Amino acid sequence: MNTITSKPKRWRTAFWKASLGVFAFLSCNEEFPNRLSFDQEYQDPGVQETQYKVAYVVLEGGVGTIVAGQATDYGMMPTLGDLYLRSVTSWNSVSTANKDELTAYADLLTGVEYPKHQVVSQGDPVNLENFPTLFSRVKQQSNARTAFITANRTLAPLVSETDLDQYQVLTDDQQVTANAVDELARDDVAVVVATYKEVDDIGLSQGYTSEAYLQALNRFDGQLNELVSTIRARENYISERWLIVVASSTGGRYTLRPELDDGSIFAETERNNFVVIHNPQFVFRLVERLQTNDPAWMSSAVRYTGNQGKATIAAENASIYNIEKNKEYTIQMKVKVHSYGNADQTIFSKRSNTAGSQEGWAFMLVPDPNEGTIDGKPSRGLVRFKVAGVGDAEAIADVELETWYSFIVRVYIQGGKQYATIFRDGVEYKTSEITGAQGVSNDPLQLGYAPGYAQALPSQSHSIADIRIYNVAQTVDHVKQAYCSTMATPGSDPYYDNLIGYWPGDDNGTELRDRTANNRHFVLEGNYAWNDFSERAATLCPTLPDNPEHFVLRTVDVPRMIYSWMNFKGIEQFNLDGQIWNPNFVSNQ
Template sequence: MKKNIRSVFNIKTISAAFLLGFILLHSACNKNFDNVLPKSFRNDTLGLGNNSKKVLYIILDGVKGSVVSSLAPANLTQITNNAIFSYDGVADYQRNTITNAAAWTTMLTGVDYTKHNVSTEAFTGLNLQTTPTLFSGIKSSLGNVRTVSLASTAAFNDNLAADATVKQTLADDAAVKTAVIAELGAGNPSLLVAQFHSAEVAGMANGYTGSTTAYTTAINTLDGYVGEILTALRARKTYAQESWLVVVASNKGGAATSGGAPGSNIYADDSRNTFVAFYNPKFKPNAINKPDVTNLPYAGVGAKFNATNGAVQSDANFLNLGTNIEATIRFNIRWDGSAGNSGYCAILQKRGLTNGITGGVPGWAFIKDDGGIISFNASFTGTTGNSQAKGPTSQKLDDGKWHAVAVRFFNNGATHTASMFVDGIPAQTANLGLTAGNGNLNSPSPLQFGKYTNVDCFITEFAVYNIAIPNADIIAASKKTPLTPITDPYYNNLVAYFKTSEGVGNVLNDALGKAPAMNLVGAANWTNYADISPNLSPAISEAAFKAVPNGVDIPVLIYNWLNIAAPAQWSLMGKFYAPVVSYPTN
């Protein structure tokens, strides 16, 4: 051996027929913003009817959700009383540098840059034939209805509003507000989009923080505009006969830098943090908060190993380390057995031990040791004793938590050496020389998990690398799980990765297909586990970032509100947020 060196779920756009099917009907009346629906109101699933359902879509560029939360501006706060809303929204769940153009395109097409191809402010790659905007989708579905785009940024209208009935680029945000009020007063839009850019300008120049006066002033000014627009909305002569969905959403957040490394926490990327509210005066409030991604359980199904149940490698030569082979082994373990040394049982071994830690039996083993710690123990051909590195006393298996164990075999000059770590903490003997006798670690006995008196544990993610990974990298990666090409810089050096998560059968397979299988002996004891451990940090899946409103989710609800069943070829990536509402009949 030598050195050669996103629980995701699928989202389907729900057709308009489901909108009222997901809504709970209650008898209530919200007095702060009256919009009484007529008794004759019905869900028009085919998009037919009198066009009473309308959408006001207010886009606030660069307004961070966290800053809106701390500022609590009056009007944005007020609408959350009747909205599905989040201060933890994300522009998207990607890790590239985000731009205004990419964020706008996502919000209007319902797909992110991996499909609409826009990543720069130049809109390079945009193809509205394959990823139509809301304006295009409404035009093709509803025909001759009025759609309006009022923007303070020319690029927004020039690139995304070609199919709007009316598009107008205004001098500034104040002019956009005035134009929106005028449209609400005299027009009859089915979709009215208003794009405001002043907070982005202030944030870019001064910083996107709650302590930046220019930025917070811009947000408060926009909040005032929102209030004026909502006042104009309810002043419409036909308002009582209409049903308006009001969407107020940031296109993105803001930060000095944007994006992150593969596998990084998107919630930590302030450039993607957004405020999103789906408002109607009949909606019940529904605050959607981000999950705690720093405290995820290590969960799965695994083979439980004990005195009679174990796993044995089918190739006895696998992991013979000889006198100078360099390698790294790592695995996770949860001990459920007795406390203390548990009779010095061999938990995991390639040695052939059957009773205690008999010296002179060549090979290596991880044993339960005094005080409930785990130790690495080795003996060699032609010797009568053992060489041992005791694990750190702070990391006792007896605590019932998951622990991450690794041992590095390397040549320190002419000395074959082993360094063990438990949860990234070095063993009491940091470098164990493997030179007693002839120092040969080879054993005729195969690799074995469990099947040893007093053993009671899970062993998961047993991995073998063909290099001695540097100590610093072992320590840095000790909590990472699972091992993937994204999370593990040494993934290409893996020669075996037994996840032990099959859940059925009597065989443990190498997930890479490189190493021979291990056979379960005794009764296969597949058992579920889901434990939070300070010693393991499970990878954050895409599902964690889809748990809050994303930019791609907005068109899904808009289409549903307008009774448009989005065709499959639009490939919408968002999910449907079903409102819980009260329908008054007075």
């Protein structure tokens, strides 16, 4: 099994830590924009479509990890550093595999990769009719003003003047800045793309780690400051919705120190670009790279609190998750308990109420006050799997606070009877016969609070991630060996095709997305919060995904984000390769 790691970036100066804390405090007083999820079509009736605006700044040859150091560690790119604190960002993004500049530009302007757009500098066939640039898409959907301002004369095969209101090919970056400032100051501005080439020119001639290259990054940041200052000085800036994207087209070739070269795709410096997507009301979100040594599980999870927070799949879409007679299943999830209540608490269920005789099944947290308390609340307990009409299967070992555990229930047929066995971290605990169980219900599938023995537990809190339901009983040996995996992929999970529901639970939006073809998504409601984490433990063995570059924000994702920001309809019909990276928004509520 391959493993991954990811370490949170450690800033070298107290200044940036303090800045982030100040931002988190001040941003609570900002106006909440009511846009909750980029992966849903959205229309705020209080905001006109023309108020959604985009500035897309492309830095050629900006090596992501080097730019990160200058922007966050050393303060030599203060403008980018400021945008970063209110953004969704990846410094370890990965550009096009063929390392071709025109291909990289096609990715970041069309939202699809080479197999679809077929753009390379050598003049291979170009498929922009089926996969046009964002300028063409904008013109198809609205009358919004678009501008493309560049000093790169090699982009002519990619950008058509007929798709733009303003198309300028200039001599140098200084002219790009001056003309972009003029465009950004216009009342009718909507989408401005400006590209910068001096940094890459100096990297090619003097090296991407040279002092001249670092000085060029600092000059670019000054030019970026002129653009950002122009936007913020607009008369109606407060009522406008600006999305500012700063990204590099590619990285640059240089030799990594041996201790940094792990042989992965992230060690290819020519492909190490970056993406920063900023709005003043975004909560800081850093999407880190996947590492290949020093194993860690880096993800996000919802924290459910009290008797309100929950995630639900409506009953009409949840029937496939019943436990039917004479059928086999494997149900698993990872749970971290932050605080126990003083009674049994349902945490994952297809059962309307665990206190009565209602049909269905449920996982429950059961506190044990005899094992000690913290602030008057139990510090340990167990997880129980309960099917209506029969006894419980229980993981009777201690379930301590602030520790991720993997709980797996194996439902199997043996000798004409149906059984359920619960495992904690690969250890087999109680087995119960459930032949006479009533595991079929007309209830929703639900994570978090559900009615039961506990009707009000305001202090109870737990996180859930990596939820999977299979329509097969995995072998006991497989359960004991693979319980620690944190991701299901076709290459790592021999039962992948048996998944009928798979929710990594790392979406950072208002839904938990089902990664199977069933597309049964949990909808979040009530008292919940997203938390990013990086965990290492003997009971966690993160699995390297098949395409690790898809787990960082990339330039091919940017057009998809722009279309959502501008409230485009029918985006799924564009057949884009880009993904959605939902930010959280600050709120004064």
